[in-house]
Structure formats: structure tokens, C-alpha cells
Amino acid sequence: DIQMTQSPSSLSASVGDRVTITCRASQGISTYLNWYQQKPGKAPKALIYAASSLQSGVPSRFSGSGSGTDFTLSISSLQPEDFATYYCQQSYSLPQTFGQGTKLEIK
């Protein structure tokens, strides 16, 4: 199985800050990397697919980059509704696997 490791596991930031979350794959996955946002008690919401493509309806302050083994999710100017847990997911090979999550909290 491909292991997905996110860093940091948790992050405190303020409204207006720029934040970056990293996801590393245990082997190369090209750009088969997707990002999700999950709020407490809710299902995950798709943000980014294929490493850098924004899902329709997702604000442009979200962006993704990377290929191979190293990927990043960036939020350019944090809004109150962005405080949540973020997960990366590889869809390069089966079984699909997710990172352990990064909890973004208000400072």
C-alpha cells in the first residue's frame, strides 16, 4: 500500500494568514493526488483533484501543487469557514489511501 503522510498534523493560524499543508507519498503517484476538507460531523468535501485542479465551486484562495511524491495544499487568505481538517488521498494505485489529516485551528 502507498502510505500518505501529512504535515503538520495540526496547525494554528489566524484569519487572513496564508497556510500550507504538505502531503508526501511513500512512492511516486504522478499527479493522482486529491484534497478534501472535513468539518466536524460532516462528510468530506472535495477541494482539489489531480494535484492542482480546483473542484467547481471551491474558492480560488485554495490551490494545490506537486507531482511524484511531494504535494502541497495552500490557502492564500484564511477565512473563518476554512478552519477544518484537511485530508489528502492518492488514487494512483489500489488500495486508495488517505493521509492522516491536518487539523487547522484558529489561533
Next chain:
Amino acid sequence: QVQLQESGPGLVKPSETLSLTCSVSGGSVTKGTYFWSWIRQPPGKGLEWIGYIYYSGSTSYNPSLKSRVTISLDTSKNQISLKLNSVAAADTAVYYCAGGSGSVGDYKYWGQGSLVTVSS
């Protein structure tokens, strides 16, 4: 817009079979390029992929669960089902139905989730 809704028992006894159904609206489960997965999340933990079924009916399962899992389509009801045999407390989780289309393998559509507790 495709919408998913899980349903099924919230409590299952150890060693019995967990059965969940995902009803799909706004799209056909057999529409070309669509795929449908079950993903679970134990309380306070991360996401685990259980398996998927393509619009064609072909399936793939997580090897860690493969011997106990069956995912199927009911085209007459536009539903996807999950059966997990011989459950134990470790199978307690919120079970999500999720779907996507295309070749990337991302999940654009999610149900609200169904909490299943395994307990006697």
C-alpha cells in the same frame, strides 16, 4: 447535481453482517465513467477506503477487508450496497458512500454518512 444518501441499521452485533444502502439521485449508477465507493471513518480517526464498484459492475476491495466485503449495484433502485461480514468492535465507524467520474479517482460526491456501532 448527484446526491447520495446512506441508510441502514445503526447497531450491529459482533460476528453479524453490516448492511448499508446508498441511494443515488440526480444521476444513474450505471452512467459511463462513474464509480462508487464506500469509505469509513472510526470515531475521531481518519478515512479508510473500503472498496469501489464501477458503473459496469466491476469491483475492487481493500485487501485488509477483502475477505469480508461485498459491494454491489441495484440498478432498478439506483442504489449501491455494502455488506461487511463477521463484524467486530473495530468496525465501528461512520460509513460514507462516495462517488466520482472520470479517470482521476477523486470523490466529488459524498453522502452524509451513517454511524454504525458494533456492540452486543
